[in-house]
Amino acid sequence: MSSDPWGRVDETGTVYVRTADGEQVVGSWQAGSPEEALAYFERKYEGLVVEIGLLEKRVKTTDLSAKDAQTAVDHLREQVDAHHAVGDLDALRARLDKLVALVETRREERKAQRAKQSDEARGAKEALVAEAEELAQSDQWRAAGERLRSLVDTWKGLPRLDRKSDDELWHRFSHARSAFSKRRKQHFAQLDAQREEARRTKERLVGEAEALSNSTDWGPTAARYRDLMSEWKAAGRAQREHEDDLWNRFRGAQDVFFAARSSVFAERDAEQTENLKLKEELAGEAEKLLPITDLKAARAAFRAVNERWEAIGHVPRDARPKVEGRMHAVERALQEAEETEWRRTNPEARARAEGLTGQLQAAVDKLRSQIEQARAQGNNAKADKLERELEGRQALLDQALKGLHEFGG
Template sequence: MRLLSSEQQAWGRVDDTGTVFVRLSTGERAVGQYPDGTPEEALAYFQRKFTDLEGQVTLLEQRAKRGAPASDIARAVSTLRESVATANAVGDLESLSTRLEKLGGAVEELTEQQSAEAKAAIAAAIAERTEIVVAAEALAAEDPAKTQWKQTTASLDALYARWQAHQQDGPRLPKNDANELWKRFRAARTTIEQNRKAFFAELDSVHRDARTRKQALIDQAESLIPQGMAGIPVYRDLLDEWKRAGRAGKKQDDALWARFKAAGDELYAAKSEVDAKENEEFQGNLTLKLELLDEAEPLLAETDFAKARTALQAIQRRWDEIGKVPREQVRVIEDRLRKVETAVRKLEDDHWKTNNPEKKARSEGLAGQLEDAIAKLESELAEATASGDTAKIAAAQEALDARRIWLQALGR
């Protein structure tokens, strides 16, 4: 008969009938029989069962350290306690029970920790979902007339996507909080949708009115086409009305404007034909007026106003007799003639300022008065100098200097 190892004997034994016992601090407990094998094989068989139990306890301890849900750990501890207490196994069952007792205490700590973490997670989730709701309510509070609806719709869709993702991936919110937040979010969505529909309904109405008005203006513009160039003044008035008619929607506006502009193009095309004929007809007049300008522009350097005025008057009479010139040249040649006219007018004005008899008489009278005053003041200055009165000298000198300046201004 083979002897059992000391390790096998420490936790169990096998009697002569093949019954296997496990040793406990309170005594022995039969765990089963292994009649067809040796005592070593019998103990080894029941020790393997102990090893399985020990592995389950070790795995549970590791799960608890990694923060597995406390409720799962508690259920597993309860199950293993019963398994260890009645285990048909050979090994240190009491150490397993002790380890499970410690796990039970750890479960309580883990429960408190996870409860606090769960509350914090729920508070953070409520805050995040509230942020989504507040953003939606801000969109709902915008003035519909100033809202960029494409951007607002995209923003609302993004908020709803965030809501769904948060609802799916985030922690479960308390029912009352979840319902209240959803009620607010749904109300904001409803308001935005109502505002959007109302805005576009009103915009459609405005566009219809504008289309009606612009169609009427097109009809009037097209009726002007047979008048040719003569219809342009009325067409310009219609163009002002067109600008006041408002928008009819981009696609409609483009099509309507194309028709309205086509009518104007025909009117201006008729005008261009007339202008072309006139330009050809008036080309000779332009040549004659350019010759007159060559004759007139030397007057810019003339200093005799009478001579310049006589020459300019003769040029102006011939200018008017020549008649019209091509339209695009009117401004050019008229500006050149205006420059000469302005120079001659200034020459005449300067002459009369200098030689105006009335003004000259007034100037000479004032000059005489100043000359008398200067003579008197020179006499007073001489007397004051002789007497040595510094105050009188200063007063007389100041008055004398002032009157000399005035006389000089009169050209004396």
């Protein structure tokens, strides 16, 4: 008979293993010596040790599911319970029991982890839905559209929830996207209609602008072009494929008109500049008549200068006041000289001046006599009052004498 601490072989070749519950039959061995029998079943035991060790490692270090781990444990336990190995089978059972506890712990951990991930996924999807519903009201069509597409990609990357919750959130999310797409479609349909209306309006404006391009009615046509430009800006933009072509035609028609006007105005400006030079020379010639000493000769000379002045055309608008002002100054001097001569030679005016002067002189003389009389009587108050009246009459007399002097009196 042969034995070791964990098993033995009896005389009949039966192999036993020692356990806490007593000896258990391992099997029968007839192929060799008892030592070989024990060695064979000890190798079976070492095989179980290796398998259990590998399973422990897989449970601890991989994502082996609890179900698969439990199946592997049950399979190994069946082998251990079958007693087809010689070794410390109770130790193997203890390791399997610990492994079951570890699997259960990992199961709970994963369950908690899945619950946490589910909560996080729910929160993330609810946030996506809230943002999508907010974006559904946006008028930033390009940015909002790109963001909604990005949210879809984010949604696809999140774990699924329970079917009911996931479907409800997806329905809200999808509805928000559809609402945005519908609003965007309506917006661009309306924009297309507006651009078509703008195109028709601008076609009309271009037609009128081209019809006016050869006009020589410079002022009214330029004003109409300004009105057309205001209408053009108010019309809004046409479709991109039409806008540039319409603008080039519109601008080209204006350019034709304004280039022609500029050419005509340039010639007119040159002519008016020459006119200004001639009128400045005539103004200088007229100014040489001042001061007026011979009214009749000065009047004749000014008339000749003015006739030549009138024969000259327009001068630049900004220079007109100054050069015309010089001529008007000479003309006013002639008028003043004529008025002075008329007053001097008018007998009726002279007679009226002499009459007024005589009346005022008589009044002054009378007042002086009254003052002397009041003083002689000692009535100084009356004399003072009369003297104040005398001052006013004397001033009028002095003025009248000055006027009379102008008549050569």
